[in-house]
Amino acid sequence: MPLDRRRFVRVMMAGGTALAAVPLLESCCGAGVAGEEARDPPADPLPGLDRGRTDILFLASLAPSSHNIQPWFVRIRDADHWVVGADVNRRLSAVDPQNRELMLSIGAFTENIVLAASASGYEAEIEVLASRAFDADLLEVRLWAAQPAGYPLQRLSDRRTLRGGYSNAELKADDVSALLEPLADRALFIPPSSPQAAYLKEAAVESFRAQTWRDAAQAELAEWIRFDDNAVFAHRDGLTLASMEISGIAACFVRLFADDVMSKNFREQGIKKTARLAGQGGGWFVVSSGDDSVAGLIETGRRWQRMNLLLRERGIAAHPMSQMLEEEPWRGELAGQLGLTGVPQFVLRVGYVEDYPGPVSPRRPVSWFVRR
Template identity: 45%
Template sequence: MRKILMNRKKFISLAAGTVALAGVTGYSLSDKSNYIRSDRTDQPGGTALTLDERAILYLASLAPSGHNTQPWFVKYIEPYHWIIGNDKTKWLNGVDPTQRETMLSIGAFLQNLEYAAGNLGYDCDFVLLAATNEEESVVEVRLAKSTVQVYDIEKIKQRRTVRSHYGNEVLKNDDVKFLIGTDAEYIHFIPNTSKQCHWLSEQTIEANRIQSYRDEAQKELSEWIRFSSRDAEKYRDGLTTAGMEIEGIAGWFLRNFYDKADVMKKTFREQSIDKVRNQVAHAAGWLLITSNDDSVASLLEAGRRMERLFLNVREKNIALHPMTQLLEEAVTRQKLVSSMGMGQPVQFILRTGYLKAYPEPVSLRRPVERFFRG
């Protein structure tokens, strides 16, 4: 029995890179494939939204967020007039107690919303409502008919966080210039040939080690992992086996044998740290995104800036992987401020690198009706 157990642990370590076998009873072996975004198409219904409004809000919701919590809601005032809100039930108090990341995610949502609205011929008028990150009403938005501002919304639909198969080739100068565009003051490329890159990689490993053994953070993570396809389909958010890029037999194993309790075990924590160690060893470097300050307005703009970057990388076959633990843990965050010499607060740390082939998006999204408040 011991030999079999060890073989299974080795299998999960090699195939999934994040987990090891735990003793769980009551297995169901019927969960045969990863549940992904394309497995379900939601039909409009049950709200006062027009087809244009619903299309715009769905595209806005394809923005990234920590643990894929999707921490936004939309309060309906009248047609094409909404409040974009901060959903407190989606907060990650264990890793984001100040709701800094919540504001960044809502900023990314606003960027998608503006692009999607313009593509359908609407101008957006945004009015900031929130003075702090904890306020429920964040931004008031009114849409008005205007000339069509053509934007390739396939970029929004195809945006994806990629975690594996990065090359180590440093990004070409022309590609860096293309990605940064007019945001050179706020987006900084740290190539893997630099000492700063090595420091960021080491501190990212350390921050993940600290966070993995901080029970509050680990318990929070366990609440947002959707191991089974049943839970993935039910909640349509969180971290799925597909989103964590655990495919084939390894994905089947997790979907059928794992639950929240396994996330708290030492084997899971150690395998998670090993996975991070492997990830940071394969990259072209890091992209850091800064802001003027930590005000709500600056955080929203930093989120918009990050989303614009995310929407451009695919055409260059460049991947992005937000690795935020360094900013979430007090010890490593303080080291970042003193060691990197950045004149502005860092809001995003993104691992980056070239891919040979770009995978399709798989992360789930709740239908518009679930985050719409009429």
């Protein structure tokens, strides 16, 4: 019989060994910093690329992606001509069967290339090559010498998705305007006291519940959770306890006793946490596209990333609550419920946060995703 948390505590206390367990707990709870260490820039330039171009690719890799799957590869045609594609081994077929979210992640990756290149004295010219979301080669990048744009690259390296600790104060009008600006006319802010916000709160919880009890989706999630530092360093991707904001004693117990993602307890705890988080925040952003074409999704991902990169300096966090765009009936009814004319691609819960820690999600080394 698996030893769950409550039973562990009872056994330890009944045996008079609670104090003896302290060193074990301290050792366990001291782990989990690997994510911060597993995202360093490469020590040396890649063969055929100078330091500047290698750093552009590293900064591009700091883009967000569902489950932190980092689905991109870059084929180097020459130093200034690259092809960006989707790694077929990094698909989420259970929750993203049409590669919709993968295309959005490629868009964020592409935006980071453009911004990092501009700050490094290059103009990155982007041309979408793919007509289908399952094509291997998605777009090409050509670098041209230009004046450095002065974009603050720390925005890329400091970006982090925060899930908890949101204030319930509604976002101020100037903050809403600043975040809507890079999204152009493809986004809607929903105040927290509105009927639409109440719908999104309920939809976030119920769609998460539906997905959690869908075994294929839960098994896929299990493949991408890295419970210990050895797994983090081995894979340099996925969801770590730190990125899921599980720390301290709670993280220790999860590592020791609750790493069965398919268990009833793990699923129920996730639903409870989602219900708590859905009630936090100062509003919602819904980002849409004109259609589901490859070019449209990549452009939407680029615009979304531009918004992401403005969040920290305004003390605002944004949490994509994607399950309602992955599960029925919410996926089919969302646009009508909110009165959208476009195709919803992101539902973001947003809020002010007092504590904004640094990023902890690991990143694969550039050499792992560059091809020749």
